[in-house]
Amino acid sequence: MTSTVDSSPATWVDYTPPGLFASVMGIAGLGLAWRKAHEVIGVQQFIGEVILLLAAVVFAVVATLYGIKALRGSAQFKSDMVHPVRANFVPAATIGMLLLSTAVLPYSRIAGELLWILGTAGHLFLAIRIIRRWLGEPYEINTVNASWFIPVVGNIIVPISGMRLGYVETSWMLFSFGLVFWILLFTIVLYRKLFHDPIPAKLMPTVAILVAPPAIGFVSYMALNGGQIDALARILYYVALLLAVIVVSLFPKLVKIPFGLPWWAYTFPMDALAIASLIYASATGAPGVEMVASIALALATLINIWVGYKTLRAIQGGHVFVSE
Structure with a gap:
């Protein structure tokens, strides 16, 4: 029997790009950075909470649209799930859930734990699904880019709420899984960039993702x-800091690239660096780190505002919910 769902004509909802979930990561990460700034340097508490509320609203909208797309079983959704680039952005949805679980936890343990369980289970499922495809299907080296970090390295985020909720072994397991794959994929991505065809211009913003895992x-x-603060903590922080310096030095070149949803790749890594710097400054009192945190927070805020504005303009202009 032929499915009536598959044969129905495509609508604008069927062109909801999974890359929109990266906006949830960027906005939620920024809200968590401002919350941490309240704890460490005493900025107004409401700033972070308002941003986190915005992240929850954006997630609800994007998840609803993409959920409709998935339920319709359209060709566009099936294409997303096997595409060498777009498939990597689908797990950004579950990363968004993990970040929102951290946002919600101070207000409701039940809601925070539910989001964490759904996000953790969903992300692990998607990570395993994608790794099985990597191992079972041939891939061209030129399809590799930094977005490949999202599905597997996203597991690193699990302990942030997981430890507070008491899921100690699960947190260690998925952190270890993500950390090892970060090292492996970093090598592959760098090899591809150095020795093969240039990364397509529209995907160049994804180089910023290199900062996020450490x-x-x-x-x-x-x-x-x-x-x-032990040796591994210092290694992770300073690797992230120096990678961020390299990425920021590329900004004059990167901002010349025509706008697209991959620009959201600039946001979450800078959010993460701001949070890491605030934690490092609070734990060590190391000179200059608090200033680094303030600069990273300011940059993260400006980047989120700019990319958010450009995204709204692109949606208004009919450039987002379209066939790629």
Whole structure:
């Protein structure tokens, strides 16, 4: 029997791009950075909470649209799930849930735990699904880009709320899984960039994702080890910091690239660096780190505002919900 769902004509909802979930990561990460800034340097508390509320609203809208797209079983959704680039942004939805669980936890343990369980289980499922495809299907090296970090390295985020909720072994397991794959994929991405065809211009913003694994890895590791600054904590933080310096030095070149949803890749890594720097400054009192945190927070805020504005303009102009 032929499915009536598959044969129905495509609508604008069927062109909801999974890359929109990266906006949830960027906005939620910014809200968590401002919340941490309230704890460490005393900025107004309401700033972070308002941003986190906005992240929840954006997630609800994007998840509803993408959920409708998935339920329709359209060809566009099926294409997303096997595409070498778009498939990597689908797990950004579950990362968004993990970040929102951290946002909600101070207000409701039940809601925070529910979001964490759904986000953790969903992300692990998607990560395993994508890794099985990597192992079972041939891939061209030129399809590799930094967005490949999202599905597997996203597991690093799990301990941030997981440890507070008491899921110690699950947090360690998925942190370890994500950390090892970060090292492996970093090598592959760098090899592809150095020795093969240039990354397509529209995907160049994804180089900023290189900053996220060590930065958010530091945040998660601090949750795992009880907030102790040890050798691994220092390695993760300083690798993130120096990668951020490299990425920021590329901004004059990167901002010349025509706007697209991959621009959201600029946001969450800078959010994560701001959070990591605030935690490092609070734990060590190291000179200059608080200033680094303030600069990272300011940059993260400006980048989120700019990319958000450009996204709204692109939606208004009919450039987002379209066939790629």
